[in-house]
Amino acid sequence: MARPTHREFFAVRTVSQALAGFRPQRRTSVEMVALERAHRRVPATAVRAPHDLPGFARSTVDGFAVRAADTYGASEGLPSYLEITGAVAMGRPPEIAVEAGTAASIPTGAAIPDGADAVVMVEYTQEAMPGTIEVVRPVAPGDGLVRGDEDASAGAELLPAGRPLRAQDLGLLAATGLTEVGVRARPRVAIVSTGDEVVPPSTPEPAFGQVRDATAVALAALVCDAGGEPDVRGIVPDDYDALDHALREAVGSCDVIVVSAGSSVGSRDETAAVVAGLGRPGIWTHGIAVRPGKPTLLADCDGVPVIGLPGNPRSALVVFRLIGMPIVRLVGGATHPVQEPGVRARLDRDVPSSAGRLDVVQVVLRGGVASPLFGASALLTVLTRADGYIIVDEDATGLPSGSDVDVTLYR
C-alpha cells in the first residue's frame, strides 16, 4: 500500500474538548446474560417490574396480625384483648382469616392473612391466658407490614439504562424472577503495541537497547475496568505496511483500537500516517494539551474509534485513564457518571504548570498530605509509587505548596 505523502497538521485540543467533541456513535450490540455474570454489565434499556413486588403483603415484624381498629386506645393500663385463632407459617398461604376481636401469630416475612391490616410487634403483647393476648399499644392500618406493591408496582422502572449493574441491582432482578438481563456486549478493544525497541514481557534477556512491553498488560487491565474486553494483539514493528495490516485487521473485528505508538517522533508520524489512511473521517486530533501525554491521537476510522497513545508507558496509561476509558465506556453503553475514589489533601510542594495545558501529577499521600512525585515521564515507578493523582486544570499556572487539592485515588 502506498504511504500517504502529505503530512497533516492538527490543532492541539484540550482534554475537555476531546471528551466533549470526540464522541463515537458506535455502540455494541445487546446480549442476554445470566444474573450471575451480570455484575457491572450495562443494561441497554431500562428494566421494568414484570409484576408487583413483593407480590403480597408481608409482615415486617414478629408478632400478631390484627385489625388495627381492634387496638385503638390500647395501653398498659387498658389493653385490648384478642383471641388467637391461628398462626401464619412462613412461605405458605395463610390458612386463616383475621376477624374482629381476633389475631393470628405471624413471623417476620410471612404473608398477611385476609382481614388483617396491621401487625402488632410481639414486644407489645402478652399472653393474657392460653389463646388470648393483651395488646398494650395501638397500631394504625399498615403498621408492621409492607404492601404487596410497596417495593415496586408492575411496570415501574426498576433500573435505568446505562448504569452498570451493582450488587443490589442484581438482587432486585433476582427478587422479580428476572434471571437474565439485556446488556450491551463488552466492547472488544484491540491493543496494538509498536516500537522497534519493544519486546514481549516474557523475553528472558532483552538485547541491549530493547525494552519489554509494559503498556499492553496495563492497558488490558484498564480496558476491563472500563467494561471492555481486551484483545492484546502483540507488538508490530515500526513499519508502515506491518502497522497498516495490523490495524486493518483490528478495524474489522474490534469496537475500539488502541495503539501505543513508538516513542520517537518518527514512529509517531508513522502511526499517524497509517491511521490517516485507515478509514473515514479519519484523524480528529493529533495532540492533546495534557502532560504527560501530549502526542495522543484520536481518530474515527469507518466508525471504529482509534486511540493513538504516546510511546512511553507512563504517558500512555495517564492518557488512557483520562480519555481512553471514557470512550470504551461510551461504546459499551455506559452513560452514568463514573465514580472514582478521592480525597482532599494538602500539597507539600509547588507544582509548576503552564496555562492552557492540563497536568496530571502523581502523588503519595501520608496523613492528609499529598507529595508530588516528579521524574521523567519514562519512569514507570512514579506511577507505581503513587497513591493517586491530582489534576492541574488548563487555566491554572501551577499550584503553590500548601494548596488544598482533590486527589483521585488509585484502587
Next chain:
Amino acid sequence: MARPTHREFFAVRTVSQALAGFRPQRRTSVEMVALERAHRRVPATAVRAPHDLPGFARSTVDGFAVRAADTYGASEGLPSYLEITGAVAMGRPPEIAVEAGTAASIPTGAAIPDGADAVVMVEYTQEAMPGTIEVVRPVAPGDGLVRGDEDASAGAELLPAGRPLRAQDLGLLAATGLTEVGVRARPRVAIVSTGDEVVPPSTPEPAFGQVRDATAVALAALVCDAGGEPDVRGIVPDDYDALDHALREAVGSCDVIVVSAGSSVGSRDETAAVVAGLGRPGIWTHGIAVRPGKPTLLADCDGVPVIGLPGNPRSALVVFRLIGMPIVRLVGGATHPVQEPGVRARLDRDVPSSAGRLDVVQVVLRGGVASPLFGASALLTVLTRADGYIIVDEDATGLPSGSDVDVTLYR
C-alpha cells in the same frame, strides 16, 4: 445431631468493635498467576526488582547524544559545532561511541552510546552544514536521558505486599520480565441462604407467601468485589439438621461462610444454634449496633469465619459491605486501605438516629444535595434507587437537615 439446649446470650458490639476485634487469622495460600490474570490480585510478599530498570541509559527526547561539556556556553549567538558521527537505532546497541566534538543522532527511547552523557533536544540544534550541527543551548550531564537504574535498581521493592495489583503495577512487572506473580488465592466464600419462604430466583411463579432469593446473587457480586470467589450453595430449609449439614460441608471446603439467616426470630435462633455447635471458639457476637442489620452474627468455627446476616436482603447487603467485605479482604491478604468513591453533600431532611447505634442511610444525590431514602428495611428498591449512603456514627443522635455529610457512592 442433638440440638444444643442452652441459649447463649451475647453483648451487642459496635461496628468498630467488630472491625477491630473480629480479626480472623486465616489466610489463603499463595499461588503463582500470570500477569494477564493478576489485576486486583494481592501479592503475598513484596515484589523486588530482579535487575536494574530500564537496564541501560535511554534517551528521553529526540535529538543528539553529546558530551555535555561540549555544549557549555552554547547560545543562539555563539553555538557549539559538533560533528555527527552516526545515528543510534531504536532497540539496538549503539554502533558508535561519542567522542569530544562529536554527536550521534538518537530517537526517544534509544540507548545512549558510550562516551555521551547527555542528549540535546533536536529543537535546540540545527544543521550547520551536512554532517555538522550547531547546538544553541547548553546541556548538563544527565539531561535528556534516564540512567539505567533510574526507574528501579536491582533488589529495590517494586510493589508492597497486601496492596491489590493495579494496572500500572502490572505494567512494571511486565517491564521487569516478571510474567508471573505470587498472590494469595481468592478466598472461597460459601453463600448459604436459609428461610422456609425463600425459593430460587428462577422459580417462575412462587406460591403465595414465597419470595425469591434476592440476597445470594448480590452477595456473590460483593464477594467478587472483595477479591473472593463466591460459592453459592443454594437454599437450605429452616431446619437444624439441614443447616448443620450444609454448614459443616462449607467449613470443610471454604475460607469464609456467609449465611443469610431467615428473617424471623425463630429462624435466626436456629442459625445461631447451628453455628454455636459448628466449631471452636464459636460465636463472637450475635448482635451489632447497626441499623439496618442488628441481628448479625460473627463466629470463628475452627478457623473459618462465619458471618450470619439478617434475613432481609437490604439489611444483609448493608452489613456485608460494612463488615463482611473487610473479612473477605483480610483472609485474602489485602492489608491496604480500601478506597471507595465519595462526595460531600448537603442533607435536605432530618435523619433520626439513636446514640450508641451506627445508622446506614441510603441517599439519592442531585446537584450536591443528598436526599435520604426511608422505608421498611424489607424494601430492596431503597438500595437500588440510592446513589450512595451516609453513615451516622454511634455517638450522633441524628443529623439535622442542612448538615454537610460524606456520601459513599456506589460504583
